[in-house]
Amino acid sequence: MKLDILAFGVHPDDIELGCSGTLMAAIAEGKKVGAIDLTRGELGTRGTADTRKTEAAAAAKVMGLHIRENLGMADGFFLNDEAHLRKVIAAIRQYQPEIVLANAPEDRHPDHGRSAKLVADAAFLAGLRKIETTDSKGQPQEAWRPKYVFHYIQDRFIQPSFVIDISAFMEKKIEAVLAYTTQFNSPGTDEPQTYISTPQFMETVKARAMMLGKRIGVAYAEGYISEKVLGLRSFDSIIQQTT
Numbered sequence: 001m002k003l004d005i006l007a008f009g010v011h012p013d014d015i016e017l018g019c020s021g022t023l024m025a026a027i028a029e030g031k032k033v034g035a036i037d038l039t040r041g042e043l044g045t046r047g048t049a050d051t052r053k054t055e056a057a058a059a060a061k062v063m064g065l066h067i068r069e070n071l072g073m074a075d076g077f078f079l080n081d082e083a084h085l086r087k088v089i090a091a092i093r094q095y096q097p098e099i100v101l102a103n104a105p106e107d108r109h110p111d112h113g114r115s116a117k118l119v120a121d122a123a124f125l126a127g128l129r130k131i132e133t134t135d136s137k138g139q140p141q142e143a144w145r146p147k148y149v150f151h152y153i154q155d156r157f158i159q160p161s162f163v164i165d166i167s168a169f170m171e172k173k174i175e176a177v178l179a180y181t182t183q184f185n186s187p188g189t190d191e192p193q194t195y196i197s198t199p200q201f202m203e204t205v206k207a208r209a210m211m212l213g214k215r216i217g218v219a220y221a222e223g224y225i226s227e228k229v230l231g232l233r234s235f236d237s238i239i240q241q242t243t
Contacts, residue, residue: 012053012059022101024169034069036091100149104155108156162226165239166222167221184197209221
């Protein structure tokens with residue numbers, strides 16, 4: 001299946017927190033959208049790799065994703081080296097996305113920045129035909145380079161290059177995040193409290209979306225960083241801010 005947008009997250013739940021509203025908006029427009037988690041999130045304080053797998057599948061259903069996969073890299077210890085690059089290259093070539101979304105280039109969790117560079121490097125290298133990869137059936141893959149790689153803003157605030165209106169999908173975004181029942185706002189558990197497990201953390205997710213939405217005069221938005229200058233065919237493409 002060829003995808004229009006392929007989102008990468010280093011941990012299951014990164015995509016939900018960072019760009020799920022954008023993905024659902026694109027799906028509503030008829031675009032083919034998929035997600036790939038690099039690790040199983042096995043080092044997380046709460047839950048297990050198995051519970052995260054179940055939760056990721058539930059969140060994918062909420063979002064309406066066309067595919068979701070996990071590359072099984074080692075949480076906390078993956079590297080931006082040839083072996084890991086080849087895994088991401090093969091995934092990009094398999095789905096031939098026009099746009100790739102990736103973690104923030106700098107964030108509270110060190111895995112986020114490391115995975116951002118890994119995915120961006122792989123997106124470029126995937127376009128070099130002399131790098132040979134094979135699909136799951138052992139067949140050679142054609143070179144493919146996405147047109148754009150955008151990084152979604154996660155925990156720490158980074159000045160966005162652009163923001164996307166997700167007002168119509170904010171409730172579904174929260175539903176997708178809360179599909180990770182071991183991780184977020186889950187009272188009555190014996191597991192230790194974490195940075196993301198308090199009800200207050202979910203309020204910050206909403207507040208971030210409100211703050212970014214306010215920048216363009218809408219209720220909620222998600223922010224992105226682009227290393228490329230983006231072009232418009234018409235001023236009509238700009239969301240009109242309220243004055």
